[in-house]
Amino acid sequence: MKKNKVKTTVGSKIFTVLNSLFMISFVLITLYPVLNTVAISFNDGIDAVRGGIYLWPRKFVLKNYQTVLAMENLIIGARITIARTVIGTLSSVAVNALLAYVVSRKRFLFKSQLSLFWVITMYVNGGLIPVFLLYRNLHLTGTFWVYVVPGMVSAWNMLVLRTYMLGLPDSLEESAQLDGAGYMTIFLRIISPLCKPVYATIVLFVAVGQWNSWFDAMLYNRMKTEYTTLQYELMKLLSSVMQQSGSAAAASERGSAAAAITPLSIRSAATVVTMLPIICLYPFLQRYFVTGLTIGGVKE
Amino acid sequence: MAREKTAVRDKKITWKEIKRQKFLLIVAFFVTVYGFIFYYWPLTGWLMAFQDYKPAKGLLHSQFVGLEKFRFLFGDPEFLRVIRNTFCMGVLNLVTTTVMAILFAVLLNEIRSSIAKKTVQTISYLPHFLSWIIVTGILHDALSSTGIINDVLLRLGIIDQSINFFAHPKYFWPIVAFANCWKETGWNAIIYLAAITAIDPSLYEAASIDGANRLQKIRYITLPGIKPTIMILLLMNIGNVLNAGFEVQYLLGNGLVQSVSRTIDIYVLNWGISQNDFSLGTAAGIFKSAVSIALIVICNQVAKRAGEERLF
Incomplete structure (x- = not known):
C-alpha cells in the first residue's frame, strides 16, 4: 500500500485536513467531560459550584478525595464491587467455558439440543417481574449471591467461546483420546490452554459488566446496606447532585456548612475513583476485545 | 449448519458412548437444570398477566381475569x-x-x-x-x-x-x-x-x-x-x-x-x-x-x- 508516489491532489489534501479536524474534535468531545470531572474532583467544592473549571483545577485541594475515601458506604460498596467482579467473573467464565466445550464436541449426544436451549434464552425471557419474584422465592434477594448466580451463564458469551473452540483442530482431541485422555482431561489440559485469548476476552466483558452494574443492587438489595455496590452509591450521589442543580446558591450554602464539600465535588471524586481501575486496564486489553467482538458479532 | 449429517451419527446412543461422555453429560445436566430455573421457569410467571395476582395466593390460586x-x-x-x-x-x-x-x-x-x-x-x-x-x-x-x-x-x-x-x-x-x-x-x-x-x-x-x-x-x-x-x-x-x-x-x-x-x-x-x-x-x-x-x-x-x- 506504500504507493504514495501518486501525487497528492488538492482535493486529497483538503480531505486530510477535514478528516484530521473531525478526529481531533472527536477526541476532544470524548475526553473533555472525563478530564473535566477529574479537574473538578481536585477543586475546592464551593469554588467549583461557580463553574468555569475546564481542564485544570482552580483551587487545588485533596479534600474531596479524603472525604470520599473516608465514606463508609463507599468503602463497603468498593469491597462488594471487587468481590462480585472477582467471584462473578471467575465463576461465569468457568461455567461458560465448560458449556461451550460440551456443545462444541462433535460427538456429544445432545449437541444441537443443548445449543438451541441456550440460544432461545437470548430471545425469550420472563421479564423483570417474574424474575424478581423468582429470586425472592429462591432467597437470593438480600444476599451477595444475587450478583453472581443469576447471570452466570450467558448465551452470547457461550457462543463466542464455542465459535473459538470449533476453530481448533479436531486432531488435538482425537490424538489425546488415543492416549487415553477423558473429556475432562482434554478440557483442562488441551483445550483451555489454547483458549487463553478468548478466555481473556470473556473475562474482560464479564468483569466490566460486573464492575459497572448498579441496577441489581438497587432492585434486590436496596435495604441491605452491607451489600451495596460502588456504582449504586455513585448513583445516589448523582441524584443528590441533580436535585440541587440549578440552585448553585443552595449548594454552596450547604457546602459551607459541611466544610467546603459539595455533592458535585464528592461525586466527581467518587467517579474518578470508580473509573480509574478500568481506565488503567483497558488500553492493554485491546487486542482481546477486538478479537472477541469480531468472533461474536459477525457470525453468532 | 450440517445438522442432518450429524443427526444421523448422533442417533447411535449406546451405553458405551454414554459412559465415554460421562463428563460432558454431567456438565450438560447441571447447566440445563440451571437454565430451566433461571431462564425458563420465569416464563411461567407470564400467567400473572392473565390473573389478578395476589402474592399471598400465588400463581395457582389467584383469580383469572383473562385479558383484562x-x-x-x-x-x-x-x-x-x-x-x-x-x-x-x-x-x-x-x-x-x-x-x-x-x-x-x-x-x-x-x-x-x-x-x-x-x-x-x-x-x-x-x-x-x-x-x-x-x-x-x-x-x-x-x-x-x-x-x-x-x-x-x-x-x-x-x-x-x-x-x-x-x-x-x-x-x-x-x-x-x-x-x-x-x-x-x-x-x-x-x-x-x-x-x-x-x-x-x-x-x-x-x-x-x-x-x-x-x-x-x-x-x-x-x-x-x-x-x-x-x-x-x-x-x-x-x-x-x-x-x-x-x-x-x-x-x-x-x-x-x-x-x-x-x-x-x-x-x-x-x-x-x-x-x-x-x-x-x-x-x-x-x-x-x-x-x-x-x-x-x-x-x-x-x-x-x-x-x-x-x-x-
Whole structure:
C-alpha cells in the first residue's frame, strides 16, 4: 500500500485536513467531560459550584478525595464491587467455558439440543417481574449471591467461546483420546490452554459488566446496606447532585456548612475513583476485545 | 449448519458412548437444570398477566381475569405514550449510533499515520467501559447551567441565557441519542473497521489507477464492502430496539420531562415493583417481548428475501 508516489491532489489534501479536524474534535468531545470531572474532583467544592473549571483545577485541594475515601458506604460498596467482579467473573467464565466445550464436541449426544436451549434464552425471557419474584422465592434477594448466580451463564458469551473452540483442530482431541485422555482431561489440559485469548476476552466483558452494574443492587438489595455496590452509591450521589442543580446558591450554602464539600465535588471524586481501575486496564486489553467482538458479532 | 449429517451419527446412543461422555453429560445436566430455573421457569410467571395476582395466593390460586390487564394497558394513555417513547428513542438511537460508527470507522481508516490511528481508536473505546451512572453524571455536568455546552453557546452568542437542558421535553430525545453515540461510537466501530480491513486492497489500487479520488473510493469501494456487515448488525439490533430504553432514561429523566422520558421498562418497574401490581407489570413486559420477537422474525424474513445473510 506504500504507493504514495501518486501525487497528492488538492482535493486529497483538503480531505486530510477535514478528516484530521473531525478526529481531533472527536477526541476532544470524548475526553473533555472525563478530564473535566477529574479537574473538578481536585477543586475546592464551593469554588467549583461557580463553574468555569475546564481542564485544570482552580483551587487545588485533596479534600474531596479524603472525604470520599473516608465514606463508609463507599468503602463497603468498593469491597462488594471487587468481590462480585472477582467471584462473578471467575465463576461465569468457568461455567461458560465448560458449556461451550460440551456443545462444541462433535460427538456429544445432545449437541444441537443443548445449543438451541441456550440460544432461545437470548430471545425469550420472563421479564423483570417474574424474575424478581423468582429470586425472592429462591432467597437470593438480600444476599451477595444475587450478583453472581443469576447471570452466570450467558448465551452470547457461550457462543463466542464455542465459535473459538470449533476453530481448533479436531486432531488435538482425537490424538489425546488415543492416549487415553477423558473429556475432562482434554478440557483442562488441551483445550483451555489454547483458549487463553478468548478466555481473556470473556473475562474482560464479564468483569466490566460486573464492575459497572448498579441496577441489581438497587432492585434486590436496596435495604441491605452491607451489600451495596460502588456504582449504586455513585448513583445516589448523582441524584443528590441533580436535585440541587440549578440552585448553585443552595449548594454552596450547604457546602459551607459541611466544610467546603459539595455533592458535585464528592461525586466527581467518587467517579474518578470508580473509573480509574478500568481506565488503567483497558488500553492493554485491546487486542482481546477486538478479537472477541469480531468472533461474536459477525457470525453468532 | 450440517445438522442432518450429524443427526444421523448422533442417533447411535449406546451405553458405551454414554459412559465415554460421562463428563460432558454431567456438565450438560447441571447447566440445563440451571437454565430451566433461571431462564425458563420465569416464563411461567407470564400467567400473572392473565390473573389478578395476589402474592399471598400465588400463581395457582389467584383469580383469572383473562385479558383484562391488557385492556387496561391499552386504555391507559400513559402506556401508549410510553410505547411511543420507547420506540422513537430506540429507532433514533439505532440510527444515530449506526451512522456515527460507520462514519467514524470509514474516516479513521483514511488516516495514514498508524500511531495517530491507534491513539484515536484507543481513546474512542474509553466511554464504552464507563458505567451509565458515570456517563449520565458527566453528561449532566456538561449540560448543566455552568457546564461546557452552555458556556460555549453563550460565548458564541448563540444564546444569551443558559439553557436548562433537563427541564424541556424537546431536548430529551436528542440528549439520549447523543449519550448513546458518545458512549458507543468507538466500540461499535470495531466491527466495521474489521470489515474494512477484509476488503481486497487491489480494489483500491485499481480505483486509483482509474483516477478515483478518496471520496469516490469510500463511496464505491469501502461502503459497498462493509454493506453486509452493516445489514446484519442492523438486523440484530432492530430486534433490540425496545430493549434499549432503560438506564439512560431512568437516570436522566425527571418530573419535568417524564412525558417523553419514560419507557416501557420504566413503566414496568413503576407498576410492578413500586406499586406492587405484578400482573400489570408482567402484561407490559409480555407486550414488549412479543413485539421484540415479532421484529426479529420480520427482519429475518426481510433479510432472506433481500438475499442477505440471515441471523438464524
